[in-house]
Amino acid sequence: MLVPAGLALVQIGPSFAAADEQPGRKAIDAIGVALLVVGPASLLLVRRWPYVPVVAATAAASLFIGLGYPFGPVFASVAAAFFAAVQLGRRRVVIGLAVVGAAGFLLAAALDPRRDRDLSLHVLLVLGWLTAVLAVAEIVRARREQIAERRRTEEAAREQRLADTRMRLAQELHDVLAHNISLVNVQASVALHLLEQQPDRAVDALANIKRASADALDELRAALDVLRDGESPRAPAPRLSELEGLIDGVRSGGVGVEVDADDVPSVLPGAVELAAYRIVQEALTNVTRHSNARSVAVRLAASDAELLVDVVDDGTAATPSVDDRGRGLIGMRERAASLGGTLTAGPTATGGFRVTAHLPLGTP
DSSP states (O other), rough: HHHHHHHHHHHHHHHHHHHHHHHTTTOOOOHHHHHHHHHHHGGTTTTOOOOOHHHHHHHHHHHHTTTOOOOOOGGHHHHHHHHHHHHOOOHHHHHHHEEEEEEHHHHHHHTTTTTTHHHHHHHHHHHHHHHHHHHHHHHHHHHHHHHHHHHHHHHHHHHHHHHHHHHHHHHHHHHHHHHHHHHHHHHHHHHHHTTTTTTHHHHHHHHHHHHHHHHHHHHHHHHHHHHHHHOOOSOOOOGGHHHHHHHHHHHHHTEEEEEEEEEEEEEOHHHHHHHHHHHHHHHHHHHHIOOOOSSEEEEEEEOEEEEEEEEEEOSOOOGGGHHHHSSSSHHHHHHHHHHOOOEEEEOOOSOOOOEEEEEEOOOO
């Protein structure tokens, strides 16, 4: 409402001043004032009917000049109407209307009963002004679209980063909680078995339960902090040097674990170490939950190109059912694939189960 009112004042007041400087033109009367108001008033309809102000303002300005009224700011509402229509995305139609409007203005100027020798200069100025307005409107529109597209791209990227973070967090939670809860379950069974006959040994099982449950709670709190506050995980990612603590928990449940990691260098890419650690962790979790194995062999070997992770047990090869019921094997394959590596899992010829991962040491 303020813009049309302001344009009306801009067109009416200075037009009277322009009339004083152009004594050969027709004096502004009631009809002239009405024509000066038509363009600004039509801008009230621009959002609902973008073409109406363009047609109304152009027709009013052409008629104003065609009737012999003085040249002046009558074209301000024309510029505003064209600019607004272009910003609303009606470029092609607006350009067509501009051509038609220019032709109408030329016709009105030709029929002007008070035209003089300088009329061509006025016409060229008006046409040049209209062309400049359209060009500026197009530049502004293109810039606004670029900004909007960049914002959409940034928002999509932000949402993708959040989705990736949630996926990694879910994967970490699955691996850590499944492992610790499995240990709690195994140790609880051991404690119940020993509680009456060998209470001293049951104390060790209960201590293992306390440690595993505390680790699970710490991981859960860290995950909740990330979800609630968007903070980075407080605890550092586990490394292969910490495998012994992981394996001790499995051994305490009665499963013998042999580790061969002599060929692994002390310094590896952090992403590779994390993936290898989690693959071993998930493989041992599946052993304790599903295979009824008595022994497990864990082998880590590094070459110039890749890190080999091999976990094989002597159980009942029941682990494949995990692929149907949970995300154990799926998560391990996703970790390997995220580094450009591969992971295979399946029963061995002797009835156990083997998980083998090849993790590239270079950039995937």
